[in-house]
Amino acid sequence: MSLLSLPDIMIEPAVRAALREDLGRAGDVTSDAVIPPAMQARVALVAREPGVVAGLDFARLAFRLVDPQIRLTPRLEDGARLQPGDNIADIEGPARGILTGERVALNFLGHLSGIASATRGIADAIAHTGARITCTRKTTPGLRFAEKYAVRAGGGANHRFGLDDAILIKDNHIAIAGGVGVAMARARAAAGHLVKIEIEVDTLAQLDEALAHGPDAILLDNMTPETLREAVRRIGGRAIAEASGRINAETAPAIAESGVDLLSAGWLTHSARVLDIGLDFLD
Amino acid sequence: MSLLSLPDIMIEPAVRAALREDLGRAGDVTSDAVIPPAMQARVALVAREPGVVAGLDFARLAFRLVDPQIRLTPRLEDGARLQPGDNIADIEGPARGILTGERVALNFLGHLSGIASATRGIADAIAHTGARITCTRKTTPGLRFAEKYAVRAGGGANHRFGLDDAILIKDNHIAIAGGVGVAMARARAAAGHLVKIEIEVDTLAQLDEALAHGPDAILLDNMTPETLREAVRRIGGRAIAEASGRINAETAPAIAESGVDLLSAGWLTHSARVLDIGLDFLD
Amino acid sequence: MSLLSLPDIMIEPAVRAALREDLGRAGDVTSDAVIPPAMQARVALVAREPGVVAGLDFARLAFRLVDPQIRLTPRLEDGARLQPGDNIADIEGPARGILTGERVALNFLGHLSGIASATRGIADAIAHTGARITCTRKTTPGLRFAEKYAVRAGGGANHRFGLDDAILIKDNHIAIAGGVGVAMARARAAAGHLVKIEIEVDTLAQLDEALAHGPDAILLDNMTPETLREAVRRIGGRAIAEASGRINAETAPAIAESGVDLLSAGWLTHSARVLDIGLDFLD
Amino acid sequence: MSLLSLPDIMIEPAVRAALREDLGRAGDVTSDAVIPPAMQARVALVAREPGVVAGLDFARLAFRLVDPQIRLTPRLEDGARLQPGDNIADIEGPARGILTGERVALNFLGHLSGIASATRGIADAIAHTGARITCTRKTTPGLRFAEKYAVRAGGGANHRFGLDDAILIKDNHIAIAGGVGVAMARARAAAGHLVKIEIEVDTLAQLDEALAHGPDAILLDNMTPETLREAVRRIGGRAIAEASGRINAETAPAIAESGVDLLSAGWLTHSARVLDIGLDFLD
Amino acid sequence: MSLLSLPDIMIEPAVRAALREDLGRAGDVTSDAVIPPAMQARVALVAREPGVVAGLDFARLAFRLVDPQIRLTPRLEDGARLQPGDNIADIEGPARGILTGERVALNFLGHLSGIASATRGIADAIAHTGARITCTRKTTPGLRFAEKYAVRAGGGANHRFGLDDAILIKDNHIAIAGGVGVAMARARAAAGHLVKIEIEVDTLAQLDEALAHGPDAILLDNMTPETLREAVRRIGGRAIAEASGRINAETAPAIAESGVDLLSAGWLTHSARVLDIGLDFLD
Amino acid sequence: MSLLSLPDIMIEPAVRAALREDLGRAGDVTSDAVIPPAMQARVALVAREPGVVAGLDFARLAFRLVDPQIRLTPRLEDGARLQPGDNIADIEGPARGILTGERVALNFLGHLSGIASATRGIADAIAHTGARITCTRKTTPGLRFAEKYAVRAGGGANHRFGLDDAILIKDNHIAIAGGVGVAMARARAAAGHLVKIEIEVDTLAQLDEALAHGPDAILLDNMTPETLREAVRRIGGRAIAEASGRINAETAPAIAESGVDLLSAGWLTHSARVLDIGLDFLD
Numbered sequence A, B, C, D, E, F: 001m002s003l004l005s006l007p008d009i010m011i012e013p014a015v016r017a018a019l020r021e022d023l024g025r026a027g028d029v030t031s032d033a034v035i036p037p038a039m040q041a042r043v044a045l046v047a048r049e050p051g052v053v054a055g056l057d058f059a060r061l062a063f064r065l066v067d068p069q070i071r072l073t074p075r076l077e078d079g080a081r082l083q084p085g086d087n088i089a090d091i092e093g094p095a096r097g098i099l100t101g102e103r104v105a106l107n108f109l110g111h112l113s114g115i116a117s118a119t120r121g122i123a124d125a126i127a128h129t130g131a132r133i134t135c136t137r138k139t140t141p142g143l144r145f146a147e148k149y150a151v152r153a154g155g156g157a158n159h160r161f162g163l164d165d166a167i168l169i170k171d172n173h174i175a176i177a178g179g180v181g182v183a184m185a186r187a188r189a190a191a192g193h194l195v196k197i198e199i200e201v202d203t204l205a206q207l208d209e210a211l212a213h214g215p216d217a218i219l220l221d222n223m224t225p226e227t228l229r230e231a232v233r234r235i236g237g238r239a240i241a242e243a244s245g246r247i248n249a250e251t252a253p254a255i256a257e258s259g260v261d262l263l264s265a266g267w268l269t270h271s272a273r274v275l276d277i278g279l280d281f282l283d
Helices: A008-023 A029-034 A056-066 A095-125 A144-153 A171-177 A180-190 A204-211 A225-235 A252-256 B008-023 B029-034 B056-066 B095-125 B144-153 B171-177 B180-190 B204-211 B225-235 B252-256 C008-023 C029-034 C056-066 C095-125 C144-153 C171-177 C180-190 C204-211 C225-235 C252-256 D008-023 D029-034 D056-066 D095-125 D144-153 D171-177 D180-190 D204-211 D225-235 D252-256 E008-023 E029-034 E056-066 E095-125 E144-153 E171-177 E180-190 E204-211 E225-235 E252-257 F008-023 F029-034 F056-066 F095-125 F144-153 F171-177 F180-190 F204-211 F225-235 F252-256
Strands: A040-047 A071-074 A087-094 A132-134 A167-169 A197-201 A217-221 A240-244 A262-264 A277-281 B040-047 B071-074 B087-094 B132-134 B167-169 B197-201 B217-221 B240-244 B262-264 B277-281 C040-047 C071-074 C087-094 C132-134 C167-169 C197-201 C217-221 C240-244 C262-264 C277-281 D040-047 D071-074 D087-094 D132-134 D167-169 D197-201 D217-221 D240-244 D262-264 D277-281 E040-047 E071-074 E087-094 E132-134 E167-169 E197-201 E217-221 E240-244 E262-264 E277-281 F040-047 F071-074 F087-094 F132-134 F167-169 F197-201 F217-221 F240-244 F262-264 F277-281
Touching: A008 A056, A008 A095, A008 A144, A008 B144, A008 D008, A008 F008, A029 A095, A029 B167, A029 B171, A029 B180, A040 A095, A056 A071, A056 A087, A056 A095, A087 A095, A095 A132, A095 A144, A095 A252, A095 A277, A095 B171, A144 B008, A167 A180, A167 B029, A171 A180, A171 A197, A171 B029, A171 B095, A171 B277, A180 A197, A180 A204, A180 B029, A197 A204, A204 A217, A204 A225, A217 A225, A225 A240, A225 A252, A252 A262, A277 B171, B008 B056, B008 B095, B008 B144, B008 C008, B008 E008, B029 B095, B040 B095, B056 B071, B056 B087, B056 B095, B087 B095, B095 B132, B095 B144, B095 B252, B095 B277, B167 B180, B171 B180, B171 B197, B180 B197, B180 B204, B197 B204, B204 B217, B204 B225, B217 B225, B225 B240, B225 B252, B252 B262, C008 C056, C008 C095, C008 C144, C008 D144, C008 E008, C029 C095, C029 D167, C029 D171, C029 D180, C040 C095, C056 C071, C056 C087, C056 C095, C087 C095, C095 C132, C095 C144, C095 C252, C095 C277, C095 D171, C144 D008, C167 C180, C167 D029, C171 C180, C171 C197, C171 D029, C171 D095, C171 D277, C180 C197, C180 C204, C180 D029, C197 C204, C204 C217, C204 C225, C217 C225, C225 C240, C225 C252, C252 C262, C277 D171, D008 D056, D008 D095, D008 D144, D008 F008, D029 D095, D040 D095, D056 D071, D056 D087, D056 D095, D087 D095, D095 D132, D095 D144, D095 D252, D095 D277, D167 D180, D171 D180, D171 D197, D180 D197, D180 D204, D197 D204, D204 D217, D204 D225, D217 D225, D225 D240, D225 D252, D252 D262, E008 E056, E008 E095, E008 E144, E008 F144, E029 E095, E029 F167, E029 F171, E029 F180, E040 E095, E056 E071, E056 E087, E056 E095, E087 E095, E095 E132, E095 E144, E095 E252, E095 E277, E095 F171, E144 F008, E167 E180, E167 F029, E171 E180, E171 E197, E171 F029, E171 F095, E171 F277, E180 E197, E180 E204, E180 F029, E197 E204, E204 E217, E204 E225, E217 E225, E225 E240, E225 E252, E252 E262, E277 F171, F008 F056, F008 F095, F008 F144, F029 F095, F040 F095, F056 F071, F056 F087, F056 F095, F087 F095, F095 F132, F095 F144, F095 F252, F095 F277, F167 F180, F171 F180, F171 F197, F180 F197, F180 F204, F197 F204, F204 F217, F204 F225, F217 F225, F225 F240, F225 F252, F252 F262
Parallel strands: A132 A262, A167 A197, A197 A217, A217 A240, A240 A262, B132 B262, B167 B197, B197 B217, B217 B240, B240 B262, C132 C262, C167 C197, C197 C217, C217 C240, C240 C262, D132 D262, D167 D197, D197 D217, D217 D240, D240 D262, E132 E262, E167 E197, E197 E217, E217 E240, E240 E262, F132 F262, F167 F197, F197 F217, F217 F240, F240 F262
Antiparallel strands: A040 A087, A040 A277, A071 A087, B040 B087, B040 B277, B071 B087, C040 C087, C040 C277, C071 C087, D040 D087, D040 D277, D071 D087, E040 E087, E040 E277, E071 E087, F040 F087, F040 F277, F071 F087
């Protein structure tokens, strides 16, 4: 069963905006000048490096919104692993429209596949543990819904989508509020019954204080695997344990083996390289 | 004289959209719950690593749109070089609003400073030559105007902003049109008098063919420094020479020393890491 | 401490849209024709019936967006109880603008105060118990964020803000999925670590089945107070207990006394009468 | 002949906004998790109480925008009277999409049918007279066009759609302008030839003064049936007579029997209960 | 008393859109390159030909949205007559912003002043009669509210603002409906009490038929002054008489002298030349 | 090969906005009242005067967005020359929708065809020379992309689309910057490699100074044909020569015969009369 669907109504505004950004006030002057309007083309979206694909619906919409006669037929689904040369989708239709939509389609596809691939890299590295990799709110402005989707496509879990869908008490909140206890009490009083409360701690002493107030989750920031192991022992299943700080494919296994439930990494969404996907003209 | 200005009217829609994306339907439930409304704070935007700052107006608007009482005072200007610990700006105002706006402000600032820093890295590496570094249309959907600005802040030059503001004839255009000559002729007939024409070539033979049609610029794709040197010789100042393919801080000097006018790199805008900038609470 | 804040950036689009809806293509032709432009006025927002006020920021913005010279000075805060004749706010400025903005301001204020007042009615009726009143997704299209806010102003708690911020498995989901067990298992696998899972049950038998899968909350639909009492006993604190169906000021006390944590009612947001608030010209 | 049509282009923005409001940044996480993507369903929109249906096009668009494969087949038209159990429309298509669109479709349908039903209640109560029921500008922000449409579906007439499409001189206008005469003269001078002028009066003395200036319509506010009868006599067909204040199913007949042309009631649009319409899964 | 006001909230979207259209994705590259940021300027908006000014608020907003430090001080009001060399407004502030906003400000001001001037030309030509000049729905897409305002500024009256604010039965409506009688009867049944009904006739026979059904206004299309005189006689004050077809400064007096109430002309809004207004740098 | 294409995605927002502007809050009350919903119609778009057609896609979209059952079949293409009576397109579908969409379709078609026709008039007048006619940024706010397209349809060339896609140094820039040399130097330093630089000169002396700095194009403002001839001689092919000022069908030939490359005229887009195109009902 797919956990990945986004209805077109959620995708379409972003794709329309990207096309208008690229078409500007005169449209694709190169293709209009150089390509005869009746010319048809068949092209393939092809992986140029290993990774995981994400964003096929964005690419499909980009071509369709440029010209409804263009048909994109997926050969793979979002979340599929890619090897160099893999055919991701076939595209047929007027050559002009395919050339016009190419860059926007690839910009979405490369960006989201890059995030999915980075996520998959960590997910694979910790697959032998019970931990999962998750993202943060450190996303590219305007694309959070899409980047969170790409994390899911890469086998990751989603964290908060915004400031409004869970309470996450960070160090500055605690400092300004005047301590873990008062912050937790205020959060508890304010939270709706379907809103979970997470609190960030930097030390085991803070952890003990936090645990006394029964949070749903605890963010263990920048701890060594050894300290994490002790933290997990103290939490004892009473809250979800999330580790953050310096998560990458090398560090992730040891962190995950500490017994935490989650590893979170901002760079998945803000600094992942695009995945190199190209568009090959077949005839 | 600054070449970097973007009027707020160009920035504001992106910042508003990012704030609404983060505030969702309930706003900042954590700060609302935990921080007393009358609490004031003073914080500093501080560089955590070396680089170049870009996006201060985006950060200023993010805080002001959350709460007009928040005042951001820049200590540096976009384009300034950063060392770890450098104070980029001071921010004063209601603590709630500062915490609410923090993530959006940093998401813009980190993303754009990352691009500026990457650009500056190449610009410095080729500073001993006459060449400049430039970007492409491989940008993050919806943020092209901002990312192109960040490239300028990093000392780079801008390429096309969209499909509509210059003609760039690529390999697929040539193939579908039926050759360099017919493509150039059609482009010439269609271009407005302020529209330049650039054409991509992969070999010296293609270069010779292209030169016969008098393009304003030639994109020399994936050539070695030696081939580039020969290409520059053949162009002989009749067109701008732009080199693309595998541009990074290591390869850039040799490429630039070939005598080309421009080095273009898509990764500056699509794959640069964010620059680590933090927000420190002073009291 | 106020739990009620909505930054203006969240409110402004709705107020702008409402003003444009009312101003149409020619503006306020009556006031333009009849009221001299230099005329000033002082008016008061006054309660005409008992209730709770909500939406003052919407009213303030409505007047300010019509004419920045109009000043609204609140005499009460959102959430305050009202008696007939209570002065809610004073407004001063150009008479034309006050007359132009009056209807939009009152439409927001009456609608949101109506919801706050209805919520407060139930909250008061169950104040002797540990239960709270909450709302649903049965909101007026386009105004959910505002109506949820009004529920908070009336002393209520918020339920889900949308399909995306918690999992709520209803009868149709269970039927189509093929049973409580499979639905719960799929939900568990899909939910992020900050996403709670609630499941709806109609009978005690269903409740027992659901409890076996450890949901965070259980929606007990259309049960008598006696059955609710037994349900609460069986839940035994392992999940939040929410009662729904036929909640009003008469039925709420007995339902709340069953020991449930929450009473939810769609009519608070979709069918509450507006609260009668008027605008009195002082001179 | 139908007087009820609204082209989809007028409806679509409101439906898109409502869907995006409900789908948020992650979509329908429950249905995505619990319902297999290939599952099909047949459901019926069914009336749960007597009333009048309005808003079928809003429901149709809601489902179609979620998934174009969903087909809604109306069994009744807007304006039709409903009995409990009446089948309003059949819906077929992917089960996920039907569950995803259900709440938005019902929120529109229930809200607009509630207004149509309330209007029909008054229209029926005064059907033995020549008077008609009409609405006001006291509408829900953002939904005026839809609520006015629902009034028409319930057999009512529409009043002004905004501040711009007719002149309505109210008590405050008269007071600030300095009297009925000066207000009417200024209105007459400003009104376009297709713009009617209505004036509000509270007493028979004001009525006489107003009549001397030849308004197109007179709003008789809060008068007893007896006073209304005398007012109608004095108007003598020279202007449309509209009665407002405390209009409901009990008071309406006596008010209408006074001979007025119109009864206007704000609560039709601002305080009508939603009509209970449900969605039954057939298989 | 001014009948001309449009609140900024009605104007701002059009001005923002025009500025973004002009600024594109890189802003004003010429002024950014050439003008030092600290440079201040004083300029004057000056009439280059006789006419009537309209659109000062559009110009003021254009400059303010580019740079809030720019101050526009009107020397005249919309509707004022202009002679060549007249100073319309003074503008002070940063030179860059003034140069950046100049074109958008002048595009609005010239376009709307052109319409006002054309309208004033007809209004003056018929000032000795009781007739007024009015516009139509033949407006520039997106600017109807502004163009109708310019007609008022030029001394004209407004006709319908859209398809929705009055009934105007044209020849095609009559033909498809099956005659004047049936069309009028259907219109009467559908019209709200504040909606006027106008019907177009081409001959005196059609006029007689129309008059039998009591329309509020009659559009006498393409009749000679003599026929118009007879038509006015037959109407006898029972309806507003509007003449259309070939209205210009030469033909208007004779047409107006026929006794009609209104002359309507589409070209006022769709084909009026811009009025030449320039921006002079004072120092 | 057509150089005229605009993808629907560029056109649709303008057409939607125009339809909503015309439909307002109640839709087409006349057609709804008078025309039975099942009535079908066949109509033709017919030229009433000679000219050039432009905007057929705008008209097609206007009808389709009102009712997807309406089919517009073009008989000509944008850019075609028209004689009175020429059939431009056939339209079939529901009569109501055709009447509802008529005005918006014709407003676009008449406006854009008017611009195309005016452009063609000049283009024909200079066809015996090597010069082309071009437009300016003096366009109707919000419609620049469409008006520039219409210029192309009339055989003209496009100038800058906005402040951002080329550098055009005007007299005020030179004055504020402190001379031609400093302005050119700053522009050269700021311009991207695909951005051309044009400079305006009023005298031959200024021309000589400008030429020394190697601009891509020179705008020769308000010079006589004789002076233009001398200017062209001095330029000697080193830059594009553009003549502006008082360009019309009478003056254009002599100006073009001076040897300039381009004639530019603002009135093509800001003051061209609409072309008279009508909609004839066939049955």
